Amino acid sequence: MTEDLSGISPQRARELFREGLVRPTAGISRGFAQANLMIVPKELAFDVLLFAQRNPKPCPILGVLDAGETSGPLLAGGDIRTDVPQYVVYENGVPVARPTDITEYWRDDLVTFIIGCSFTFENALLEADLPVAHISQGVNVPMYQTNVRCDPAGRVSGPLVVSMRPMPANQVADAVRITSRYPAVHGAPVHIGNPEELGIKDINRPDFGDAVEIPDGHLPVFWACGVTPQAAIMESKPALAIGHAPGHMLITDAKDSQYLVP
Structure with missing residues (x-):
């Protein structure tokens, strides 16, 4: 353990x-x-x-x-x-x-x-009794490269990377409200629900980190991720x-x- x-x-x-x-x-x-x-x-x-x-x-x-x-x-x-x-x-x-x-x-x-x-706003989620799956399951947070393009700058360009935390459907609004108060650490989610709309073909195969179990009645919630600059470096x-x-x-x-x- x-x-x-x-x-x-x-x-x-x-x-x-x-x-x-x-x-x-x-x-x-x-x-x-x-x-x-x-x-x-x-x-x-x-x-x-x-x-x-x-x-x-x-x-x-x-x-x-x-x-x-x-x-x-x-x-x-x-x-x-x-x-x-x-x-x-x-x-x-x-x-x-x-x-x-x-x-x-x-x-x-x-x-x-x-x-x-x-990770900075996860304590606030936990204090509000919202689940943080990768912590409770003892794995790394799942992260995915999307089909959303960032605005390029000079020699640097690349796709948006997101992290995912499944939330009970009836608590998604709480997760949005809580994380929106932390704009310096990605803030509110960028997408809720269907991962294919972000170009994610298999939510059980993240590009970075580990897959997490998504219980029945939970929706995948995606936040912008600071691995995005590394995806830009690779490109x-x-x-x-x-x-x-x-x-x-x-x-x-x-x-x-x-x-x-x-």
Whole structure:
């Protein structure tokens, strides 16, 4: 059984990842915001920033580290190269490694984008007695590449990626209401119901993460996902880029409540 790490501090979580713990981060350090990563050479950074600005739903930026910087206010005392449980290294758009430490790949021209993650609003869903299937089933959240195109920016283009959480049909409106109050971490769902309308042919075969059981009477609910920039990297094929392994997030020192709007 996976150890319950819901009550540990973000600093302790990052320390455990630095020491070699590898697992999806949903439910860890509950109450603190989690984040996606996109790390690119400085010469591509403006295009990534513009892509995020044009596609704020899947790419809400929480912070940016200057070229070569390895720490910042969202991970005080931490190291962006070691403090995520697993990364993905891309060369020419192809994933070539999934290390737990990217120090050997680090360069002084790398710029880190810290992007909002829907794990941040999951605590609010749980507090409202709404189910979060991947947490209760002990798996990674299912994520799907869709047929919806993001607005391109310079050399960066790609499809929207979504995460899915099944909700009881009579509680979908509650899920929409709760998550809409977290616009900095993807906000309200982008689609409810039929996955084929997003180009998803088999909901039991996600492109990233793990499938979850969808009980009778539940509807699949889809949120924009911060893996979207990685799908864009795979399509745009820069020489080098680094992201988090899907579901293996940076746990920040920011509280979920900081991203809650009235």
